[in-house]
Amino acid sequence: xxxxxxxxxxxxxxxxxxxxxxxxxxxxxxxxxxxxxxxxxxxxxxxxxxxxxxxxxxxxxxxxxxxxxxxxxxxxxxxxxxxxxxxxxxxxxxxxxxxxxxxxxxxxxxxxxxxx
Amino acid sequence: xxxxxxxxxxxxxxxxxxxxxxxxxxxxxxxxxxxxxxxxxxxxxxxxxxxxxxxxxxxxxxxxxxxxxxxxxxxxxxxxxxxxxxxxxxxxxxxxxxxxxxxxxxxxxxxxxxxxx
Numbered sequence: 001x002x003x004x005x006x007x008x009x010x011x012x013x014x015x016x017x018x019x020x021x022x023x024x025x026x027x028x029x030x031x032x033x034x035x036x037x038x039x040x041x042x043x044x045x046x047x048x049x050x051x052x053x054x055x056x057x058x059x060x061x062x063x064x065x066x067x068x069x070x071x072x073x074x075x076x077x078x079x080x081x082x083x084x085x086x087x088x089x090x091x092x093x094x095x096x097x098x099x100x101x102x103x104x105x106x107x108x109x110x111x112x113x114x115x116x
Numbered sequence: 117x118x119x120x121x122x123x124x125x126x127x128x129x130x131x132x133x134x135x136x137x138x139x140x141x142x143x144x145x146x147x148x149x150x151x152x153x154x155x156x157x158x159x160x161x162x163x164x165x166x167x168x169x170x171x172x173x174x175x176x177x178x179x180x181x182x183x184x185x186x187x188x189x190x191x192x193x194x195x196x197x198x199x200x201x202x203x204x205x206x207x208x209x210x211x212x213x214x215x216x217x218x219x220x221x222x223x224x225x226x227x228x229x230x231x232x233x
Contacts, residue, residue, distance in 0.1 A: 009156070035221060045159075045206065045224040091158060103149075103174075104222065106158035 002027045004094050006107035013082050013114055021077045021110045023092030029053075033095040034068065034075045035104065040088045051075065082114045118143045122207050122225035128233045129194065129201055137192045137228045139207035146212045148190035149222060152176060153204040162205075165190055166212075194230065202231050 003026040013019045025034065036048040049059065051068050059066045063080045079086055089111045093104040120141045129135045141148065147166050151159040161174030165184040179198025184190055190209075194201045208222040 004158070006158075037224075043204065043206075043227040043229075045208075045222075047221045047223065050221050103161065103164060104159075106151075106160075108156065108158040 002029075002032075002094050002096060002105040004092050004105055004107035006090075006092055006110050008110045009108070010111040010113065013112070015084060015114055015116050016081050018078060018080050019082050019112065019114075021079075021090050021092075021112065023075045023077065023107060025073050025075065025092070025094045027094060027096075029096060035093040035095070036066065036075075036077050037091045037093065038088045039091065039109070045091065048077075079112075082112075084114050084116055087112060087114045120207060120209055120223055120225035122205075122228050124228060125226065127228055127230045129230060130233050132196045134193055134195050135201075135230070137194070137205055137207075137230070139190045139192065139225060141188055141190075141207075141209045141223075141225075143209055143211070143223060144187070145209035145223070146187070147210045148184070149208040149210075150174075150180070150182065150190070150192045151206045151208065153206060153227075159206060162192065204229050 005024045032053045034051045037045040038048055039045050049066055056068050065078045067076045089109045091109045092107045095104050123138045149164040150162040152162055153159050160176050162176055162180050163171055163174055163182040165171035168184055168187050171182050171184050179195055181193045205228045207225045210222045211220040
């Protein structure tokens with residue numbers, strides 16, 4: 001069975017600090033996808049990134065960066081120079097191999113609080 | 117703008133009552149999903165549908181029912197058999213490709229918060 005673990009329930013930082021959100025996953029599939037979503041207080045989930053298991057290159061998008069390490073089954077998310085608007089719950093998710101469709105297994109989320 | 121619309125935003129259920137949550141998308145996505153979110157928990161899959169007139173149970177389907185009569189609509193009914201329905205419900209949709217190993221990201225609606233009266 002697939003499993004996603006986000007061990008950090010809540011993280012509090014001060015604006016401009018860097019912060020890393022951890023994600024560890026378990027799967028028996030050799031091909032899979034990993035996702036990060038942001039859930040602001042308004043409730044909707046906002047898609048941030050998708051990464052497939054064949055692509056271990058790290059990715060950077062503005063202040064966001066992701067570190068995918070297959071050897072440790074981790075897909076960590078770093079926010080550089082955090083801002084108050086980054087305050088949200090962040091979910092890591094894993095999808096199975098079903099062709100063409102993504103049935104996601106979510107972690108329990110990490111609540112990030114960025115104070116001014 | 118394309119997107120997913122969930123209604124109502126807040127819903128109250130009386131004991132023994134069935135209630136239906138609406139989900140409509142205009143993204144032309146084939147696949148649609150319903151998730152339940154409880155405080156401090158991740159999202160758990162209730163039902164999903166890959167194509168019109170077809171749907172599959174997710175991890176926590178008991179006490180829920182769905183229909184998929186139109187591509188753009190995937191309503192969820194919370195039946196009286198669901199003894200603990202208070203939660204935040206999220207609907208999502210995703211596109212598909214003819215190729216394997218190219219799962220498309222899911223796009224989510226704003227959610228419906230269901231409470232018991």
